[in-house]
Amino acid sequence: MEVKGSVHKYGNDVDTDVIIPARYLNTSSEQELASHCMEDIDKDFVNKVKAGDLMVAGDNFGCGSSREHAPIAIKASGISLVIANTFARIFYRNAINIGLPILECPEAVKNISAGDTVSCDLSKGIIVNETTGQRFQAQPFPPFIQAIIDAGGLMKSLANK
Amino acid sequence: MGMTMTQKILAAHAGLASVTAGQLIEAELDMVLANDITAPVAIKEFEKAGATCVRCRDKISLVMDHFTPNKDIKAACQVKLTREFAEKQQIVHFYDVGEMGIEHALLPEKGIVGAGDCIIGADSHTCTYGALGAFSTGVGSTDMAAGMMAQKCWFKVPSAIKFELKGELPPYVTGKDLILHIIGLIGVDGALYRSMEFTGEGVSSLSMDDRFTVCNMAIEAGAKNGIFPVDEKTLAYMEGRFTRPVKIFTADDDAEYEKTYQIDLSALKSTVSFPHLPENTHTEWEELPIQQVVIGSCTNGRISDMRQAAEILKGRKVAKGVRCIVIPATQEVYLQAMKEGLLETFIKSGAIVSTPTCGPCLGGHMGILADHERCVSTTNRNFVGRMGHVTSEIYLASPYTAAASAVLGKLATAKEVMEWK
Numbered sequence: 001m002e003v004k005g006s007v008h009k010y011g012n013d014v015d016t017d018v019i020i021p022a023r024y025l026n027t028s029s030e031q032e033l034a035s036h037c038m039e040d041i042d043k044d045f046v047n048k049v050k051a052g053d054l055m056v057a058g059d060n061f062g063c064g065s066s067r068e069h070a071p072i073a074i075k076a077s078g079i080s081l082v083i084a085n086t087f088a089r090i091f092y093r094n095a096i097n098i099g100l101p102i103l104e105c106p107e108a109v110k111n112i113s114a115g116d117t118v119s120c121d122l123s124k125g126i127i128v129n130e131t132t133g134q135r136f137q138a139q140p141f142p143p144f145i146q147a148i149i150d151a152g153g154l155m156k157s158l159a160n161k
Numbered sequence: 162m163g164m165t166m167t168q169k170i171l172a173a174h175a176g177l178a179s180v181t182a183g184q185l186i187e188a189e190l191d192m193v194l195a196n197d198i199t200a201p202v203a204i205k206e207f208e209k210a211g212a213t214c215v216r217c218r219d220k221i222s223l224v225m226d227h228f229t230p231n232k233d234i235k236a237a238c239q240v241k242l243t244r245e246f247a248e249k250q251q252i253v254h255f256y257d258v259g260e261m262g263i264e265h266a267l268l269p270e271k272g273i274v275g276a277g278d279c280i281i282g283a284d285s286h287t288c289t290y291g292a293l294g295a296f297s298t299g300v301g302s303t304d305m306a307a308g309m310m311a312q313k314c315w316f317k318v319p320s321a322i323k324f325e326l327k328g329e330l331p332p333y334v335t336g337k338d339l340i341l342h343i344i345g346l347i348g349v350d351g352a353l354y355r356s357m358e359f360t361g362e363g364v365s366s367l368s369m370d371d372r373f374t375v376c377n378m379a380i381e382a383g384a385k386n387g388i389f390p391v392d393e394k395t396l397a398y399m400e401g402r403f404t405r406p407v408k409i410f411t412a413d414d415d416a417e418y419e420k421t422y423q424i425d426l427s428a429l430k431s432t433v434s435f436p437h438l439p440e441n442t443h444t445e446w447e448e449l450p451i452q453q454v455v456i457g458s459c460t461n462g463r464i465s466d467m468r469q470a471a472e473i474l475k476g477r478k479v480a481k482g483v484r485c486i487v488i489p490a491t492q493e494v495y496l497q498a499m500k501e502g503l504l505e506t507f508i509k510s511g512a513i514v515s516t517p518t519c520g521p522c523l524g525g526h527m528g529i530l531a532d533h534e535r536c537v538s539t540t541n542r543n544f545v546g547r548m549g550h551v552t553s554e555i556y557l558a559s560p561y562t563a564a565a566s567a568v569l570g571k572l573a574t575a576k577e578v579m580e581w582k
Contacts, residue, residue: 013349013438017544022523026228026235028202040546060350060383064542065523066285068202068301089354089385090285094301144185144315154303155210158310 003080004119005052012058016070034076051078062091097154105138163413167356170296174279182320193308194282202302222254224264232526262491265289265459277408292372294391321356323418326363328427333575336371337559341432345442353383370465381439431574434557453536454567461539462490471503473564479511480570537566
């Protein structure tokens with residue numbers, strides 16, 4: 001699967017409280033969660049994000065609370081892929097489980113700026129910064145995780161069993 | 162090669178003789194947990210998958226603790242949905258207002274979790290139960306839903322970092338200061354994907370409440386789990402609470418650790434995490450006036466925490482201009498605090514006492530901060546906007562430090578209150 005879009009870039013330790021503040025956790029409506037995505041660190045995000053855009057960040061992305069509302073809000077806001085140096089472990093699991101593509105690739109993070117156009121072949125993990133022409137190779141998922149993603153998430157993969 | 166304590170518990174639950182770090186396994190779960198925020202999403206996933214019946218209705222805990230007593234209409238509807246699910250599925254461990262407490266204080270107290278268990282919870286602080294010698298980790302709602310369906314979960318076996326504790330904590334220094342010190346040392350991703358195993362002769366001097374606090378914040382260092390060995394104190398705590406057979410696992414002598422830290426408990430000081438990350442620890446500071454103090458949460462809402470706060474507040478007054486909110490974590494803690502006269506101490510000092518709730522910790526209700534307000538809190542996270550306005554500031558501290566700060570109207574240690582007449 002190929003994704004392509006414009007980049008929204010953030011720093012280290014982006015926590016799930018800023019991805020979706022707890023004051024909005026009294027709902028599990030995806031669109032409502034998406035309408036508040038990132039608002040505590042980037043008030044303008046919801047206005048400028050377009051379907052297919054990418055999010056790029058530093059270390060420990062998604063740290064803090066286990067709220068699955070965080071990857072849900074990111075996915076529902078239109079983001080097609082999150083690239084970071086590292087992900088916090090609960091966020092990592094949640095993203096896979098709900099089918100939000102994520103890749104760890106410090107080389108790409110270093111060489112991608114906000115506003116760049118970036119494309120990625122998800123199955124091969126090849127990331128291309130279309131603005132600068134640079135290519136990066138991310139570690140592909142191990143087969144058992146790829147199987148969950150291919151099935152469209154954990155619940156669908158369980159249903160298939 | 163030997164196994165760590167965590168690896169042994171995972172191997173036993175996966176039906177394997179041994180496991181190694183990095184191996185992918187599927188483990189049987191002794192308990193799966195969710196709260197009023199994460200359960201509704203899990204229930205939706207459960208139903209979307211076409212599931213009609215949970216596999217083990219006595220191995221699921223649903224605790225209505227975050228936005229309860231219902232803070233608004235939407236929160237009330239989320240709880241209603243969960244309540245109806247619990248009724249339909251005849252969930253044994255469903256705790257609503259009146260019986261509920263903050264989940265990570267409640268489950269050990271009720272003996273729902275214990276030594277040797279393998280537990281997942283749709284709450285990041287599920288790692289708390291490592292204090293009992295269990296493998297316990299936070300997951301999201303989908304993993305929780307799958308756990309309700311299959312009573313199983315996949316894991317990547319973690320490597321471990323060892324913390325060898327020696328000596329005893331000085332007066333007015335607690336398990337909270339220890340874990341904040343460790344997070345300051347290794348950073349908020351210092352234990353990412355790994356276990357934090359606490360060992361050494363210093364363990365025996367730590368109370369169970371100290372150990373719960375330490376394991377509770379393992380996630381703030383990015384860890385998969387935190388874990389303590391089982392000793393006399395663990396067994397005494399579980400006596401009369403935990404009714405399933407106790408399974409004691411110990412790390413092999415030749416278990417491999419990525420790194421070992423030696424920590425002398427006697428050298429620790431009152432430690433505070435400044436905004437906006439738990440790793441931003443300080444033991445000294447310039448004068449910092451405050452407007453609010455919160456004493457409670459899954460980190461520090463147990464009876465020892467109430468006693469420590471009361472010890473400082475007894476015969477003293479909360480400073481003018483400071484709102485001091487005390488939240489016993491469970492009904493049992495509340496009742497015990499009442500019997501010991503602690504609630505009277507709090508109220509006479511000018512503090513308020515709330516029914517158990519996670520409330521202000523995550524900016525839910527019962528103490529939201531306005532712009533530029535400063536709060537000293539015994540909770541576990543000081544992220545931007547966590548407790549209210551994005552310009553508010555949270556200082557994470559022990560109950561001693563929080564109570565002392567309430568009295569002096571500025572960030573202060575218990576020692577300063579004792580010296581101040």
